[in-house]
Amino acid sequence: MEKLDDVDKQLLRLLQQDAKLTTKELASQLGLTLSPVYERIKRLEGLGFIKQYVAVLDKSLLGQPITTFCQVSMRYHDKAFIDKFEEEVQKLEEVQECYHMAGQVDFLLKIHVGSLNEYHDFVKYKLSQIENIGVLNSTFVLKEIKHNLGYFIP
The missing domain is CATH 3.30.70.920 (Lrp/AsnC effector binding domain/regulation of amino acid metabolism (RAM) domain)
Structure with a gap:
């Protein structure tokens, strides 16, 4: 298994909190430019660290409390x-x-x-x-x- 560096870990933390963050917003928070952030995301997806992106729904509003x-x-x-x-x-x-x-x-x-x-x-x-x-x-x-x-x- 490939080892994650501190930037990878911070990127994963940010995406776990809000997967709708744009690459531009992620780059800004990480202090990087767009291209390296995009490449890191693609690498993390390819390695299986990021399995999917989902919307978290409210079970009560869906009638399943x-x-x-x-x-x-x-x-x-x-x-x-x-x-x-x-x-x-x-x-x-x-x-x-x-x-x-x-x-x-x-x-x-x-x-x-x-x-x-x-x-x-x-x-x-x-x-x-x-x-x-x-x-x-x-x-x-x-x-x-x-x-x-x-x-x-x-």
């Missing part, structure tokens, strides 16, 4: 069942994030819905229809204390 973390434990743990679960969960639009875990729980899902009734229907008609699920344990977010989309860059 309920955030749930759902722990899923499988009955059987062979490769075919794990692969099938991973394939099926990709199709569930309510699932924002899914992690394969080590420990007592097999998968952790982060889910956004509009109401508890919507979550009930999601579990009943979608999630529980995936073969081999043994136990579902849901936890509901009461208040979001910290939500940082960016990564710490030392």
